[in-house]
Amino acid sequence: MTQTISRIPFRAQPSVIPGFGLTLGLTVFWLSLIVLVPLSSLFLKSATLGWDAFWAAISTPRVVHALRVSFSTAAIAAGINTVFGLIVAWVLVRYRFPGRRIVDALVDIPFALPTAIAGIALTTLWAENGWLGALLAPFGIKVAFTPAGIVIALIFIGLPFVVRTVQPVLEDFEREAEDAAESLGANPWQVFTKVIWPSIMPATLTGMALAFARALGEYGSVIFIAGNLPMKSEIAPLLIVIKLEEFAYAEATAIAVTMLIASFILLLCINILQRWAERRERRR
Amino acid sequence: MRIDVKNLTRVFGDFYALRDVDLSVKSGELVALLGPSGSGKTTLLRIIAGLDWADSGDIQFNGVSTSGRPVGDRQVGFVFQHYALFRHMTVYENVAFGLRVRPRQQRLPEPVIRERVNRLLQLVQIDWLADRMPAQLSGGQRQRVALARALAIEPSVLLLDEPFGALDAKVRKELRRWLRRLHEQLGMTSVFVTHDQEEALELADRVVVMNKGRIEQIDTPAQLYDTPATPFVSGFLGDNNALDCHVAAGSVLLPGIDTTALERVEVPNGPARLYARPHDIAVVPDAEGEATIRFVSTVGAFVRLEAELPDGRIVELTRTREEQNEDPLAIGVRVGLRLYRAQVFAA
Numbered sequence: 001m002t003q004t005i006s007r008i009p010f011r012a013q014p015s016v017i018p019g020f021g022l023t024l025g026l027t028v029f030w031l032s033l034i035v036l037v038p039l040s041s042l043f044l045k046s047a048t049l050g051w052d053a054f055w056a057a058i059s060t061p062r063v064v065h066a067l068r069v070s071f072s073t074a075a076i077a078a079g080i081n082t083v084f085g086l087i088v089a090w091v092l093v094r095y096r097f098p099g100r101r102i103v104d105a106l107v108d109i110p111f112a113l114p115t116a117i118a119g120i121a122l123t124t125l126w127a128e129n130g131w132l133g134a135l136l137a138p139f140g141i142k143v144a145f146t147p148a149g150i151v152i153a154l155i156f157i158g159l160p161f162v163v164r165t166v167q168p169v170l171e172d173f174e175r176e177a178e179d180a181a182e183s184l185g186a187n188p189w190q191v192f193t194k195v196i197w198p199s200i201m202p203a204t205l206t207g208m209a210l211a212f213a214r215a216l217g218e219y220g221s222v223i224f225i226a227g228n229l230p231m232k233s234e235i236a237p238l239l240i241v242i243k244l245e246e247f248a249y250a251e252a253t254a255i256a257v258t259m260l261i262a263s264f265i266l267l268l269c270i271n272i273l274q275r276w277a278e279r280r281e282r283r284r
Numbered sequence: 285m286r287i288d289v290k291n292l293t294r295v296f297g298d299f300y301a302l303r304d305v306d307l308s309v310k311s312g313e314l315v316a317l318l319g320p321s322g323s324g325k326t327t328l329l330r331i332i333a334g335l336d337w338a339d340s341g342d343i344q345f346n347g348v349s350t351s352g353r354p355v356g357d358r359q360v361g362f363v364f365q366h367y368a369l370f371r372h373m374t375v376y377e378n379v380a381f382g383l384r385v386r387p388r389q390q391r392l393p394e395p396v397i398r399e400r401v402n403r404l405l406q407l408v409q410i411d412w413l414a415d416r417m418p419a420q421l422s423g424g425q426r427q428r429v430a431l432a433r434a435l436a437i438e439p440s441v442l443l444l445d446e447p448f449g450a451l452d453a454k455v456r457k458e459l460r461r462w463l464r465r466l467h468e469q470l471g472m473t474s475v476f477v478t479h480d481q482e483e484a485l486e487l488a489d490r491v492v493v494m495n496k497g498r499i500e501q502i503d504t505p506a507q508l509y510d511t512p513a514t515p516f517v518s519g520f521l522g523d524n525n526a527l528d529c530h531v532a533a534g535s536v537l538l539p540g541i542d543t544t545a546l547e548r549v550e551v552p553n554g555p556a557r558l559y560a561r562p563h564d565i566a567v568v569p570d571a572e573g574e575a576t577i578r579f580v581s582t583v584g585a586f587v588r589l590e591a592e593l594p595d596g597r598i599v600e601l602t603r604t605r606e607e608q609n610e611d612p613l614a615i616g617v618r619v620g621l622r623l624y625r626a627q628v629f630a631a
Binding site: 174176179181182187190198278 | 333334335354355356357358360361362364365366368369370371372381382385386433434436437
């Protein structure tokens with residue numbers, strides 16, 4: 001027996017799915033072409049500035065303010081989208097009502113609609129003489145051409161992310177586990193926090209991160225409603241475009257790199273939070 | 285805890301899942317709800333647990349109505365068909381769940397919880413799995429976790445929905461015996477749902493046979509097998525020959541079978557339906573006999589045969605191996621059939 005085995009010449013362990021080498025090669029090539037090359041050229045371009053010039057480019061009050069507006073509005077919008085996205089996903093999964101499929105399809109509209117159209121529609125709606133803007137104007141609340149308008153545009157374009165990431169997880173969630181928790185004496189709040197939430201939390205955080213990333217880079221819908229007043233409602237992506245139009249390429253890439261690093265750190269934090277929460281849940 | 289189900293009706297749309305169901309389960313009893321799928325047995329179990337509600341009727345625990353009492357208040361341990369373990373928690377945390385969700389004033393101190401969870405894990409013989417996640421367990425182990433979790437709240441009623449449905453035959457048999465012992469050891473009132481009659485007959489003190497939302501019969505396994513009360517129970521439980529016959533003045537007329545040994549039946553004259561167990565029909569080799577052997581199988585403890593009556597109907601029979609060895613019956617042999625016991629219902 002052992003002799004027969006030893007006579008078999010050595011061969012790489014055959015994989016169940018063939019073509020590993022080819023597909024991995026294609027993957028690496030494609031990712032390099034689409035993601036890595038543009039990103040590295042971004043870093044290289046900004047590196048031509050040198051450290052001092054780089055710092056000077058991103059530390060002017062206007063740039064700092066634009067970055068602050070961009071990050072804070074994106075964060076607020078992502079937060080609001082997380083709460084309401086969860087509710088929408090919950091309703092779509094848990095209840096059967098007439099028109100459910102239509103509501104389900106509506107969720108995708110922000111994905112499909114050209115963002116500039118969304119921006120114009122939102123601006124006409126929230127401008128002081130628009131349908132909604134006119135209602136708020138008597139109270140002295142201005143939405144269009146302020147950071148509040150930016151948040152509204154970002155909520156609009158970010159809505160599908162949390163809904164679409166949480167929905168399938170919620171659909172897969174075993175209803176019997178809820179019954180089980182209830183029969184063991186858990187109240188509805190405990191059923192949600194101890195049984196449902198731990199299952200959907202990773203998906204929720206993913207959706208939130210996606211919504212945030214999308215909001216941070218959003219340009220088309222924001223520039224109409226924001227009014228783009230420097231030091232007030234100017235977002236970083238717009239500032240990049242302005243710098244490009246002034247042929248200040250290196251400065252533009254400096255802002256871009258700053259945004260890139262900041263959002264990378266934020267996404268990393270969310271990821272760590274996700275892991276930590278999972279581990280904590282497991283340990284308790 | 286004594287359970288009384290009174291006049292329970294549950295309707296889904298225009299489908300009666302339960303219709304006027306009455307049932308009493310004595311304290312400490314182990315009762316099986318047996319029936320084909322769609323017979324309402326799981327719905328009944330869920331309503332007893334408080335996970336579903338009745339459209340009319342009442343459930344009483346020790347004579348007190350449970351209506352309006354939420355699931356969590358009923359002191360009911362429920363074991364779900366697919367275990368419904370909390371996937372993100374360890375085995376230990378799954379079992380401890382019922383103790384941790386108690387209102388703060390009633391919550392046990394951590395050492396007491398630990399002591400009790402470990403004791404339960406030992407009871408269900410999986411203490412060595414305490415730190416595993418449910419996904420890492422086999423079906424039988426998950427079932428034990430589900431049971432330990434249900435027992436952690438010290439329920440006075442244990443309800444099990446198809447507890448062995450998803451397990452393979454060998455594990456199922458083992459767990460069945462173990463559950464019986466556990467039930468006796470803990471002295472709870474237990475009700476379990478099954479569609480497996482062997483399981484129900486072997487495990488339960490009494491079996492409730494359900495069909496189309498109604499209870500057909502409630503009896504001990506032996507009585508249920510020997511004296512089925514309705515045609516449905518006769519056809520559902522065990523092997524049975526269902527034969528159309530005629531009744532005249534209390535005696536059964538069945539061409540091709542000698543029915544003279546039967547007791548008088550209390551069925552009105554006219555067409556009737558007879559149910560006879562294979563082992564209640566004696567088969568005698570007889571060249572003049574009216575039946576012909578058509579099939580012989582010698583696998584198992586008994587020899588199974590099929591005989592064809594003159595009108596073409598097939599009757600299932602059994603013989604012991606000794607009988608077959610002494611006096612072999614082969615395919616094509618003519619035999620006489622004599623019926624000793626049967627249930628007869630008016631058609």
